[in-house]
Amino acid sequence: MTRHAAWLWTTPEAQAVLATRELGPILRAYRRMRSESQTATGILLGYDKTYVSAIELGKRRVTDVASLRHIAERIGVPPHVLGVTDIADTDFRAMLQFGQSTVRLAELARQAGHASEAVAELWPLVARLEARARDGYTEREALRLLANARLGLGTALGNVLPEERLATAAHWTAKSLNAVTHFDDPALTTTALRMHGNELRKAGLLGAAVNRLVRAASLAPDRSGRAAVLPLLARAAGALGNAPLFDHTVQEARAMLDEVEHTSLVNPIALHEIQIRGLLGTGRARQAIQQSEEQAPAPTTAVAPQWHVIQLITTGKVRLVSGDVPGAQDLLARAVTAAHAHRLPHQLQRIIRMNSPDIAGVMEEAEQRLSRLRNQMAA
Structure with a gap:
């Protein structure tokens, strides 16, 4: 399957070429990434092979706005990279500057119990980013923001939707997972796998959930990243009835509590609840009762x-x-x-x-x- 042109430019090497703002090197890089001949690229652009060659060699310069906009659209780069700007593009650049803040604030709102407000903030951001991506007006920064926004939207929807609609939340986290595969970023991939696995669990797809969460734990670039996965993996393993995996995961998660910074997920209170629930899920009601009778640990962070x-x-x-x-x-x-x-x-x-x-x-x-x-x- 041919990769969408927009995603070709997500690699650091491609970004370095875009930073030159020179059409010749950009066109040559496009052909190399697509393994295309000058003839094929000429057909795409509506130009003769010799004209493409002249552009790449710097013997022919394209200066008119209409032609530059046409080339940008066909090869999937933002027009401003080739020196073409307009009001819409300027507005989009401003949105990118505030987009990450929107994602962060939405996550804070969700953690504070206001998931519906998080959805309201993220939905228009995701819609606009996806519309721009479909039109080919995008770049690495925008695609990364899109991946994070999709992930935040799916996670927030997972809080506010009833069970019969939780597949929608998993759909959005899956779209985020599809996006992060274009970036060589283990931390981002781990986060996407972790959150998608949790939404799959909530949607009742337990085997798939465990699969994603095991992958997330194995890919985590550091101890904190792995610690963030383990509570969710324990929940999924308990719901699946996999007692050995559940016990092993809880044991490791407990051992890591003293090593990493506590969060709303990685903390003694959350792990206490997860252990009780998992014991019930794996058919050990007596042990669950004993565990619940123990005094719940005092919170060490805001839950x-x-x-x-x-x-x-x-x-x-x-x-x-x-x-x-x-x-x-x-x-x-x-x-x-x-x-x-x-x-x-x-x-x-x-x-x-x-x-x-x-x-x-x-x-x-x-x-x-x-x-x-x-x-x-x-x-």
């Missing part, structure tokens, strides 16, 4: 609101399994209120799926709250 909801539901499920119905009802009722406040339909559905007559009232309230969230999304 995202969704993690508090997840922890309430997991602990409530363990209380239900152990026969502590009042305790389960109390924890799950608090989880329903918090899940609705932070617009987390997937967590409400976790409670509904318990399908126990002992928590019938809590499940009914969760269904009502879920219906309200769906109505809000529809509106």
Whole structure:
């Protein structure tokens, strides 16, 4: 399959050629990357082979704006690289300057429990970047921003969508993963694999999720990168029922807690919840009960609101399994209120799926709250 022209320019070598702003070297580099003859490139541009040769050798200079814009469009480089600028291109350059800030602020909003606001910020950015990429007006900086924006959008959607629509979140993280393959950046690839694997898990594609997360752990360029993958790998392995992988991953993750900086994901509280949930998923309810009865570790970093909801539901499920119905009802009722406040339909559905007559009232309230969230999304 022929690679889209825009992605040809993502390598550092190609970027160095673009930095010359010289049409001859740029055209020659384009042919080399595409393994094309001057005849083939001439056909693409509507020029004779000898004319292409003259441009590459610097014997013929193209100066008129219409021709330069035509060449830029056909070989997939931004017009400004060849000296052609217009209002739209200038506006796009300004957007690139603020794009990374948009992605960072959206992630902070998601971690603070405002995933819907993150989606609202990222959706127009992704739409505009993709439209420009389809038109061929792009470059390495824009393509990298597009990869990060797609990843952020998919992750935020994974928080706000109900279970039956979680495949949409996985779709966007998959598109990010497709994009990062064009960059020789292990850290970026690890992040994309990690987040895509987690969205696959939430969408119920557990085998694929474990596969992506194992790859992410193996590709992580440093200990911090690997530590960020392990909690999610443990969750996926537990959900899949793979006890050996789950136990090994939790053990390694615990050992690394003292080595790396704690984050909203890599911290004792999150790992405590993951271990309880994984023990249930691998058929070890007694051990899960024992683990839940131990005092939860004190937080060493700010824990995202969704993690508090997840922890309430997991602990409530363990209380239900152990026969502590009042305790389960109390924890799950608090989880329903918090899940609705932070617009987390997937967590409400976790409670509904318990399908126990002992928590019938809590499940009914969760269904009502879920219906309200769906109505809000529809509106």
